[in-house]
Every structure is written in structure tokens, then in C-alpha cells.
Amino acid sequence: MRLTFVLPAIGKKPGQKYIGTWKMEPLTFAVLKSLTPDRFEVRFFDDRLELVDPTLPTDAVLISVETYTARRSYALARRFREQGARVILGGYHASLMPDEAGLHADAVVVGNAEAIFPELLEDLAGNRLQARYQGPAGFGRVSPDLSLYGNRRYLPVSLVETGRGCPQACEFCAISACYRSRYHPREVAGILRDLKQSRYRRFFLVDDNLCADREHALELFRRMEPLGLQWAGQGTLAMGQDPELLQAMKRSGCEILLVGFESLNQANLRQMGKSVNLQLSDRDQMVRNLHAAGLNLYGTFVFGYDADDLGTVREALDFAVRHGLYTAAFNHLLPFPGTRLHERLLREGRLGTRSGFPTGPLGSQAWWLDRSYRYGEVPFRPRGIEGPTLARACRDARKEFNSPQNLLRRGALALKRGSLVAWPLFWAMNLPLGREVDQKMDVPLGENLDEWPK
Ligand code: B12
Ligand code: SF4
Structure with a gap:
């Protein structure tokens, strides 16, 4: 079975393939790789420094979603789904906004992966993926498997x-x-x-x-x-x-x-x-x-x-x-969803971008999904x-x-x-x-x- 891990970039400026940010080895996927049995074939894309290719054959794509990368993650998810792959989303944003993430995925992982990832992969292989997996907070005993990154040029x-x-x-x-x-x-x-x-x-x-x-x-x-x-x-x-x-x-x-x-x-x-x-x-x-x-x-x-x-x-x-x-x-x-700050500004009617008060698919005011929003803008008053x-x-x-x-x-x-x-x-x-x-x-x-x- 083939898995594709993707770390999405926040976005890219027109005409640019790469995004200027500190490019460190992403620990998240090295941990997921070490939790993955050898019979799964794993490919990895770091969208910050290479182009993701959603046309390469894969059975499932696993994306780590942060608030800034949510829009791009969902777009990637759509592309991969069009090719017939199943989509599994996890990470901070998916954990704090699981219902929103669920609209773009076959399964959402809320919290840490260590305790539930092997079971999730078994479910995937057995074609019985559940819509949500709740991972208890804490550590497993695995060490990150850095072989995933090959000879990519990280800091x-x-x-x-x-x-x-x-x-x-x-x-x-x-x-x-x-x-x-x-x-x-x-x-x-x-x-x-x-x-x-x-x-x-x-x-x-x-x-x-x-x-x-x-x-x-x-x-x-x-x-x-x-x-x-x-x-x-x-x-x-x-x-x-x-x-x-x-x-x-x-x-x-x-x-x-x-x-x-x-x-x-x-x-x-x-x-x-x-x-x-x-x-x-x-x-x-x-x-x-x-x-x-x-x-x-x-x-x-x-x-x-x-x-x-x-x-x-x-x-x-x-x-x-x-x-x-x-x-x-x-x-x-920055009012990250799921925080008390986001709740308060929402209550006070102060969230909004240059295009007004964009409403997300679930009725929340989701600046992170707004087409007009740009990195560096203040999405509240x-x-x-x-x-x-x-x-x-x-x-x-x-x-x-x-x-x-x-x-x-x-x-x-x-x-x-x-x-x-x-x-x-x-x-x-x-x-x-x-x-x-x-x-x-x-x-x-x-x-x-x-x-x-x-
Ligand atoms: C190191 C780090 C960076 C590094 C680079 C990280 C990298 N990927 O190379 C640098 C300094 C560059 C960076 C930059 C930024 N970061 Co940063 N970063 C971190 C930090 C401190 C550690 C990340 C990490 O390695 N964690 C260890 C791994 C193992 O844990 P994990 O990612 O949570 O993964 C576990 C689970 O969540 C789950 N999981 C996660 N993803 C997935 C996906 C799937 C499919 C599955 C099944 C499971 C799963 O499984 C893992 C094992 O249990 C975190 C805070 C933190 N402690 O996590 C902030 C954090 C992720 N960063 C954050 C932010 C905001 C940013 C910036 C946007 C800051 C900015 N203003 O520019 C930028 C942009 C990043 C980008 N995407 O381009 C926020 C995100 C908040 C949010 N709601 O999205 C965090 C949470 C910090 C915070 N205090 O709020 N960051
Ligand atoms: S001290 Fe405050 S800002 Fe820093 S990690 Fe803890 S809760 Fe977050």
C-alpha cells in the first residue's frame, strides 16, 4: 500500500516555486514514518522546497494542517481525491477544527498520533477507515525516522x-x-x-x-x-x-x-x-x-x-x-481558531478581513479560508x-x-x-x-x- 506524506507551505507568491522560511527537518513526519510498518511504501513532499505532484499513484495522502496552511491543505486534499486517493488530515488546525477538516478528508486525527496511528493504518488497509481518530496527548517510545528526508537540503x-x-x-x-x-x-x-x-x-x-x-x-x-x-x-x-x-x-x-x-x-x-x-x-x-x-x-x-x-x-x-x-x-x-482569543473576538464582532466577515463552511468566521487574506494582515479590528x-x-x-x-x-x-x-x-x-x-x-x-x- 502506498502512502504520501505532505507538509504544505502557507502559499506561494505568483511565479515563485518556493517559500522563504526556516527550512528545518519536519519532525512530525519523521515520527509518523517511525510508526508506519515497513509493508507500507512511503513518499514525502515538503511543499516549502519542492513541488507536490498529486498525479503520482498513491492509495492515501496524509497532510499535516496548520491554520496558515489550511487552505492549501484542503486544495491539495481535493486534488488527491480527484485522483482516487483517500485523505487523512492531522496537526494543530485539524485538531482544533476537526469538523471543518472533516469536510475535506476521509479521516481526521485529533491530537497526537502515537497511540492510534498503527490502528488507523490497519483500518486504511482493511478499507474501514473511521471518520475521526482521537489520539491521547503524550509520547510513544519511538524515535523519529529521519531516513524519510533522504538528501533534502535542510538547515x-x-x-x-x-x-x-x-x-x-x-x-x-x-x-x-x-x-x-x-x-x-x-x-x-x-x-x-x-x-x-x-x-x-x-x-x-x-x-x-x-x-x-x-x-x-x-x-x-x-x-x-x-x-x-x-x-x-x-x-x-x-x-x-x-x-x-x-x-x-x-x-x-x-x-x-x-x-x-x-x-x-x-x-x-x-x-x-x-x-x-x-x-x-x-x-x-x-x-x-x-x-x-x-x-x-x-x-x-x-x-x-x-x-x-x-x-x-x-x-x-x-x-x-x-x-x-x-x-x-x-x-x-493572530486569532487562531480554537483559542479563547478567537472566541472572544468572534463574540465581540471584531473578526474580519479586507473582504468583510468571511464565513466558513460551518458558519464560523474563518479568515484562514478567505481568498483575499494575505500573510502579514491583521484579520480583526x-x-x-x-x-x-x-x-x-x-x-x-x-x-x-x-x-x-x-x-x-x-x-x-x-x-x-x-x-x-x-x-x-x-x-x-x-x-x-x-x-x-x-x-x-x-x-x-x-x-x-x-x-x-x-
Ligand atoms: C519547529 C516549529 C516551527 C519551525 C519549522 C517546523 C517544520 N515543520 O519544519 C519554524 C520555526 C520554521 C516554524 C514556522 C512557523 N510556525 Co511553527 N512550530 C514549530 C513547533 C515549535 C514544533 C513543531 C514540531 O516539530 N512538533 C513536534 C511534532 C512531532 O508534533 P506535531 O507536529 O504536533 O505532530 C504530532 C501530532 O500533532 C500529530 N500530527 C501532526 N500532523 C499530523 C498529520 C497526520 C496525517 C497525522 C495522522 C497526525 C499528525 O502527530 C504527531 C505525533 O503525535 C510548533 C509547536 C509544537 N510544539 O509543536 C510550532 C507551531 C506548529 N508553529 C506555528 C506557527 C504559527 C508557525 C508560523 C506560521 C509562524 C509565523 N508567524 O511565521 C511559521 C510557518 C510554518 C509553515 N508551515 O510554513 C503554530 C501553529 C498554530 C496553528 N494553529 O496552526 C505552532 C503550533 C506554534 C504555536 N505556539 O502556536 N515552526
Ligand atoms: S506560556 Fe503561554 S504562550 Fe507560551 S506556550 Fe504556554 S500557554 Fe502558550
Whole structure:
């Protein structure tokens, strides 16, 4: 039996075959491959760097759907179905919008695949596919099978999971919605096995809140120490008040930490329910602590809450430059379906795109299915600033943060505090970021389907 795995791109600009984004080995499909018995023949397409060919013979296509890629996923699903293939959809968007995904699929997987995927494949082979499979949250004992990717040219960094979910309940967060504000730490032995087996010595530990379970994180860092690795991970600013954790992190090879500042405004933090940041009285001190531990910070900021205006964007930009953050993201708020933010904006009648209030097939206001929507647009009405002005301000903040003058200043600070590894990486990460600010902007979600073979 032949299976086709597809990682869809968000869309492509007219005349372009590829999309500018960080192209890392997608862990999701390596996990699915390891759960697939050898008697299934597996082909893989990464739509971000190659053209998907829906005409190649296959019995089933399995697509991982994110909100930004939903339109393209559904269009792909239609093409594959026209050729007689069955369609199985999974991933964050399919998990949060299973009824919508079900309109385009023979089966939808809600949640994690480990516990149900072998059964699903048996059902597929036996021609008795069910409409929905509910996967319990958590891990199996498999390691990702990276042979799936052959010699595709991905960034030389390995992705490894150390846990799933997050105990926090930020209003805008798809992770907290999917995992219902619970954290599921992974068995340390399995993590170490993946770290040792990986192709590269540089890692991105993909958890959204790496230190959600402090004891688990400490044990992991202690056992990583002898491996001599370098890694980047994601966590909360609260790590800055825990010297023991920071030291263990650094000794285990941590170079870069992505930290969600979100907003410097207390009213905004309250509105988004970012309680972990609200409890920290001195953010500047947290940053100094993290830097003093030799860690480089990737700060992320989000704008579009009620107290936001051009002033709060400027304040965040100045903060990021003043502290010499290694890198930073200035994003507008995005109401992902299934989150409390989406529900609230819907209730308040504030969702909408340039074509009005697009209604999805199930009656919801589905900006992600709107033909007119472009990556980088604000699909709701913020209170303190016009949507297009906000989108522009985020874009301008990225540009200014990466201006030659700021790059030199931040580069010098990174050199002063960082190891020999983090400094060349600073340029490798930031130079393209500065150049690519406009590349993804205005990409129409899902369009350019004509590039696919008929
Ligand atoms: C690494 C990462 C990236 C990397 C690249 C990832 C890659 N594919 O190469 C980079 C940094 C480039 C990236 C970019 C973006 N990302 Co990202 N990313 C992640 C992150 C941190 C880890 C993904 C991962 O590897 N997980 C581990 C795998 C094993 O888990 P999984 O994908 O959930 O898969 C399991 C199940 O869901 C299920 N499953 C998933 N798909 C399918 C499909 C089928 C058929 C089946 C049966 C099962 C199944 O099976 C798996 C095993 O149980 C996630 C958050 C997270 N922790 O997952 C965000 C996340 C997926 N990203 C997100 C977003 C928004 C983006 C961006 C749009 C950000 C931006 N503004 O530009 C871009 C665009 C991505 C694109 N599609 O082009 C959101 C998606 C939210 C949503 N509602 O769709 C997430 C959830 C982050 C968040 N906090 O909200 N990302
Ligand atoms: S702390 Fe981060 S991962 Fe956790 S709910 Fe908030 S935004 Fe999501």
C-alpha cells in the first residue's frame, strides 16, 4: 500500500516555486514514518522546497494542517481525491477544527498520533477507515525516522522534543488550547536516545515551554551535560529568576533561548492572561540574569491587544535594542481558531478581513479560508490602532531591529557575552532575517495551485 506524506507551505507568491522560511527537518513526519510498518511504501513532499505532484499513484495522502496552511491543505486534499486517493488530515488546525477538516478528508486525527496511528493504518488497509481518530496527548517510545528526508537540503539543525503542551493558559495560544493547559514531559531516556542518534550536533528543542516541569528539566540538563551539544529552546521569562536552572541549562549546551515577552504593558498582559510574566516585577533584571548566565535571547513580542498603539510597538523595539537581544520577533496578534482569543473576538464582532466577515463552511468566521487574506494582515479590528497600521508597524519594527547600525551593536554584545558558537550563528540568523522581512509578507494563503501538474 502506498502512502504520501505532505507538509504544505502557507502559499506561494505568483511565479515563485518556493517559500522563504526556516527550512528545518519536519519532525512530525519523521515520527509518523517511525510508526508506519515497513509493508507500507512511503513518499514525502515538503511543499516549502519542492513541488507536490498529486498525479503520482498513491492509495492515501496524509497532510499535516496548520491554520496558515489550511487552505492549501484542503486544495491539495481535493486534488488527491480527484485522483482516487483517500485523505487523512492531522496537526494543530485539524485538531482544533476537526469538523471543518472533516469536510475535506476521509479521516481526521485529533491530537497526537502515537497511540492510534498503527490502528488507523490497519483500518486504511482493511478499507474501514473511521471518520475521526482521537489520539491521547503524550509520547510513544519511538524515535523519529529521519531516513524519510533522504538528501533534502535542510538547515543543519536537529529537532528534538522533550515534552508537549504547557500548563499556562495564555488566551491567544494554540498550544494551550490543544493540550488544555497541561504539560506532558517526555521520558528522559527517549530524549537522550534522540539526541545521540541525530544527524547534527546542533539542536532545536521544540517544546513551547521547556522548563514547565522544573525537576524534569533539571534532570534532563544534567544528563545532557556530558554529550557536549549546543542547543536552542523555548521557555518563559520566569527562568530568569532561577539561577540553578540557568546554570544547568548553560552547562548542558544551551546557547539561545526563545522567550515570550509578548507585551511590556501590564493591562495587555492581564488581558492575554500571561500570568507568568505578570508575576515578574522586574523584566529588565530577568533579562540581565539570563544574559549573565551566558544565554542569548530570542525575544518575541505580540501587538494588537486593547492597550496597544504605535507607542507600545516603539517601547518593545527600544527594549529589545537596549538589551541587545540576540534576535527578536515583532508580530501582530493572530486569532487562531480554537483559542479563547478567537472566541472572544468572534463574540465581540471584531473578526474580519479586507473582504468583510468571511464565513466558513460551518458558519464560523474563518479568515484562514478567505481568498483575499494575505500573510502579514491583521484579520480583526484592534481597538487602539487600525489593523493595516499595526501590520505596517510590526514590519517596520523588524526592519529597524535589523538595521545595519542595530545589527553591529547587537553583534558586538553577542560577542561579548556569547560563546564562539553563538557569534557566527548571530550573523547566519540575523542577516537573512533582515533581508527576508518582506519575503513572506503578502503571500496569499494557499494560492498558486496551478503550479501543480494536472
Ligand atoms: C519547529 C516549529 C516551527 C519551525 C519549522 C517546523 C517544520 N515543520 O519544519 C519554524 C520555526 C520554521 C516554524 C514556522 C512557523 N510556525 Co511553527 N512550530 C514549530 C513547533 C515549535 C514544533 C513543531 C514540531 O516539530 N512538533 C513536534 C511534532 C512531532 O508534533 P506535531 O507536529 O504536533 O505532530 C504530532 C501530532 O500533532 C500529530 N500530527 C501532526 N500532523 C499530523 C498529520 C497526520 C496525517 C497525522 C495522522 C497526525 C499528525 O502527530 C504527531 C505525533 O503525535 C510548533 C509547536 C509544537 N510544539 O509543536 C510550532 C507551531 C506548529 N508553529 C506555528 C506557527 C504559527 C508557525 C508560523 C506560521 C509562524 C509565523 N508567524 O511565521 C511559521 C510557518 C510554518 C509553515 N508551515 O510554513 C503554530 C501553529 C498554530 C496553528 N494553529 O496552526 C505552532 C503550533 C506554534 C504555536 N505556539 O502556536 N515552526
Ligand atoms: S506560556 Fe507560551 S506556550 Fe504556554 S500557554 Fe503561554 S504562550 Fe502558550
